[in-house]
Amino acid sequence: MNAVHIDAGRVSIRPSFLLPRPKGHALIRLIVAGICNTDLELQRGYYAFTGTPGHEFAGEVIEADTASLIGKRVVGEINLACGACDWCHRGLGRHCPTRTVLGIVKHPGAFSEYLTLPESNLLLVPDSLPSDVAVFTEPVAAACEILEQVAIPKGEPVAVLGDGKLGLLIAQVLKIHGCEVHLYGHHPERAKIAGVSIGEPARFNWIVEATGSAAGLKSAIAMVNPRGAVIMKSTVHGNVEIDTAAVIVNEITLLGSRCGRFEPALKLLESGVLNVTQMIHARYPLTQAEEAFKHAATKGVLKVLLDNQ
Numbered sequence: 231m232n233a234v235h236i237d238a239g240r241v242s243i244r245p246s247f248l249l250p251r252p253k254g255h256a257l258i259r260l261i262v263a264g265i266c267n268t269d270l271e272l273q274r275g276y277y278a279f280t281g282t283p284g285h286e287f288a289g290e291v292i293e294a295d296t297a298s299l300i301g302k303r304v305v306g307e308i309n310l311a312c313g314a315c316d317w318c319h320r321g322l323g324r325h326c327p328t329r330t331v332l333g334i335v336k337h338p339g340a341f342s343e344y345l346t347l348p349e350s351n352l353l354l355v356p357d358s359l360p361s362d363v364a365v366f367t368e369p370v371a372a373a374c375e376i377l378e379q380v381a382i383p384k385g386e387p388v389a390v391l392g393d394g395k396l397g398l399l400i401a402q403v404l405k406i407h408g409c410e411v412h413l414y415g416h417h418p419e420r421a422k423i424a425g426v427s428i429g430e431p432a433r434f435n436w437i438v439e440a441t442g443s444a445a446g447l448k449s450a451i452a453m454v455n456p457r458g459a460v461i462m463k464s465t466v467h468g469n470v471e472i473d474t475a476a477v478i479v480n481e482i483t484l485l486g487s488r489c490g491r492f493e494p495a496l497k498l499l500e501s502g503v504l505n506v507t508q509m510i511h512a513r514y515p516l517t518q519a520e521e522a523f524k525h526a527a528t529k530g531v532l533k534v535l536l537d538n539q
């Protein structure tokens with residue numbers, strides 16, 4: 231089978247062996263995968279990554295212990311937790327210290343003709359939901375995670391910094407929650423995709439930093455009201471420098487936020503309230519992953535999909 235391989239910043243497509251399916255895991259044939267900023271960061275050296283990336287996917291189950299799964303379209307939670315530790319018992323397998331992560335930490339990713347995941351990670355894609363929409367489940371889950379971490383009151387003004395892929399999803403999720411969302415970025419026309427206001431100079435109690443850049447956090451701290459919160463969503467390779475004095479003096483809460491539960495995200499996508507199709511800027515066959523990565527890394531480009539044809 232063909233799989234995308236990242237090594238020392240190079241993206242290539244390689245023939246690779248299909249490893250035996252571990253017990254409890256399903257063998258999934260990729261239908262479509264999405265290139266996310268994290269994949270581009272992995273290419274740049276985040277986590278000193280070598281191997282097959284990819285964690286946003288929709289696929290079809292080919293083999294599984296549970297017969298009823300076979301032939302079904304699925305998406306899958308990306309963290310493979312041990313299931314036995316304290317974190318796992320608290321339902322927080324996403325923080326299991328011995329977890330592996332699909333396409334990020336010690337588990338071959340989805341940019342491959344076939345992949346495996348524990349059956350317990352899988353969610354069935356409703357028939358009405360196209361794979362091109364279901365492939366957004368993981369980033370939508372990351373957007374929904376914010377509201378699991380902080381209770382932002384309905385009607386509250388919120389600034390979302392960054393009008394890239396994640397910023398647009400966060401803006402939409404917060405708007406649906408009832409927030410008054412102001413979107414800041416380099417593409418004012420994108421506020422329309424998310425159905426929110428274009429950001430103007432102002433200060434906020436709530437700021438979501440999703441610029442994907444090292445400079446974003448500094449801007450967020452400069453815009454937040456005393457006692458306000460900055461929710462940090464950018465995964466940036468390398469260190470980010472900030473002046474902690476402003477954070478301390480103004481008693482600002484800095485909150486890290488990563489991926490979330492798939493179930494609410496999939497429901498939200500199924501309900502049709504999110505505009506994701508306008509975020510698809512290009513698609514390539516899996517075998518042209520190198521070109522697809524280049525395209526995805528181009529400034530101003532939103533989601534690039536990889537099709538397993």
Ligand SMILES: [Zn+2]
Pocket residue numbers: 266267268285286368369
């Ligand atoms: Zn992602």
Ligand SMILES: [Zn+2]
Pocket residue numbers: 311312313314315316317318323326327328
């Ligand atoms: Zn665990």
